[in-house]
Amino acid sequence: MPIATINPATGETVKTFAPATSGEIDSAIAHAYQRFADYRRTSFAQRAQWAHATAALLEAEAEQTAAMITLEMGKTLTSAKAEVLKCAKGFRYYADHAEALLADEPADAAAVGAAKAYARYQPLGVVLAVMPWNFPLWQAVRFAAPALMAGNVGLLKHASNVPQCALYLADVITRGGFPPDCFTALLVPSTAVEDILRDRRVAAATLTGSEPAGRSVAAIAGDEVKPTVLELGGSDPFIVMPSADLEAAVNTAVTARVQNNGQSCIAAKRFIAHRDIYDEFVDKFVEKMAALRVGDPTDPDTDVGPLATEQGRAEVEHLVDQAAAAGAVIRCGGKRLDRPGWFYPPTVITDISPDMPIFCEEVFGPVAAVYRASDIDEAIEIANATSFGLGSNAWTTDTAEQQRFIDEIEAGQVFINGMTVSYPELPFGGVKRSGYGRELSAHGIRAFCNVKTVWMGRD
Structure with a gap:
């Protein structure tokens, strides 16, 4: 894929970018590595000042930045602006909480025969971030804000279709006051990732993206014995039980499926309705x-x-056409729109069987698969019948059912009577083939820290 801005609403190539040369890549790594040596010694107060200034710039430039996001990846201006403001919130959260989240953790000194014992969190160094296009600022910021506040420095390899977003993020972080080379955008193809990750000056990596991309990065990092955080695909269940507020559940289900034009890892994708309310739902x-x-x-x-x-539209279209040919029922949508651009209509499919690829594969577009469950046991069984385990939603006012969903759904997140959303205050990540490790909250800022044990004897 060329590194280019291509307007998804028209298919027009707006601007192309030359990929960085091997010399430019080496120079960027060298400068980041050198910067880390002094940046790690800056105070939390100084980093917080820069993070707040970056947040203020994001807020002041939200309108024009949103327009850039919409141009590059097609989300509505309303959702693009909300994304920019969420990025500002992320920077402010870590500016205000990083020092406390990374404070020394005291241990039982007497139990280990010490005068004093504690754990200290220290930054690892240069971290490579391989990021996707669907939330081109937020998914990079949820790494950048905690990593920078912890004292790490970042190299961003962004998706090839959002180069302007990548360059803007690195620029706004520098304009916020962070020293040059603390966060660098590298316009490179995916084929360049292996050499960057194997470079001895790069300490770790984080990736948000597809399962194949995650496998590749994890294999390379494992061979190099470097830590990684992976946030991969999701095929999130959205369960509705008879006691639920059906009107609220339906309204939320629509938003949960078509948010970001249906292109969100934590968007609800499989809707599981109890038989008693299935038809009405x-x-x-x-x-x-x-x-x-x-x-x-x-x-x-x-x-x-x-x-x-x-390509994304073609993949969605293929899964839907396959299901329809095998006997699934298209309740609405199901055919691409006859107009320029890569549009696909909101689509609802029922009567899906386990032998259809759509049963187990993630559909990255506004396509909802609806299943009927005879009871809570079957609802949980359907919810877990996937290799993914990122987010999940369950709608019920029955407290016993709520606890079963919380305990038994195989996912990194369970939202009861609400829609899965990422918050700086809560850990974010998945299980099974949705990846490992966590972003956001205390877990996110500690992900790329050395947890150093300190034992001090008596004088």
Whole structure:
């Protein structure tokens, strides 16, 4: 894939970028490595000042930055602006809490025969971040903000279709006051990742993206014995039980499926309704999905914009067509729109069987698969019948059912009577083939720290 801005609403190539040369890559790594030597010694107060200044710039530039995001990957202007403001919130959260989150942790000194014993968190060094296009600022910021506040420095290898977002993030961090080379955007193809990760000056890596990309980075890092955090795909269940507020569940289900034009790892993708309310849920859900307005993402009245890439639309189309040919029922949507750009309509599919690829594969677009469950046991069984385990949603007012969902759904996150959302205050990540490690909260800032044991004897 060329490194280029291609407008998903029209298919027009707006701007292309030359990939960095091997010499430019080596220079960027060298400068980052040298910068870490002094940056790690800056105080939390100084880093917090820079992080707050970066947040202020993001807020002041939210309108034009949102327009850039929409141009590059097609999300609506409303959601793009919300993403920019969320990035500002992320920087502010870690500016205000990093010092406390990384404070020395006292241990029982007497139990280990010491005068004093504790654990200290210290930065690892240069961290490579391999990031996707669907939340081109937020997914990079949820690494950058904690990593910088911990004293690490970052190299960003962003997706090839959002180069302007990559360059903007590195620029706004520098304009916020962080020293040059603390956070560098490298415009390189995916083929360059291995050499960068194997470089002795790079200490660790984080990746948000596809399962194949995660496997590749994990294998390289494992061979080099370097720590990684992986946030990969998701096929999140959205369970609705008879006691749920059905109207609220349906409204949230629509938002959960079409957020970011359906291109979110934590978007609900598999909707599991109890048999007692299945028909009513499907009728209401289909009605609301079919009523969504698909169109120009810069139009404030648009609900769903284009998919980000032509290949992405082709993959969604293939899974839906396969299911329909095998006997699944298309309740609404199901056919690409006859217009320029990479649009695909909100789609609802029922009568899916386990032998259909759509049963187990992640559909990265506004396509909802609906399943009928006879009881809570079957609902949990369907929810867990996937190799992924990122987020999950369950709607019920029955406290016993709530506890079963919390205990038995195989996922990194369970949201009861709500929609899965990432917050700086909560850990974010998955299990099974959705990856390992955690971003955000205390877990995220400690992910790329050396937890150093300190034992001090008596004088």
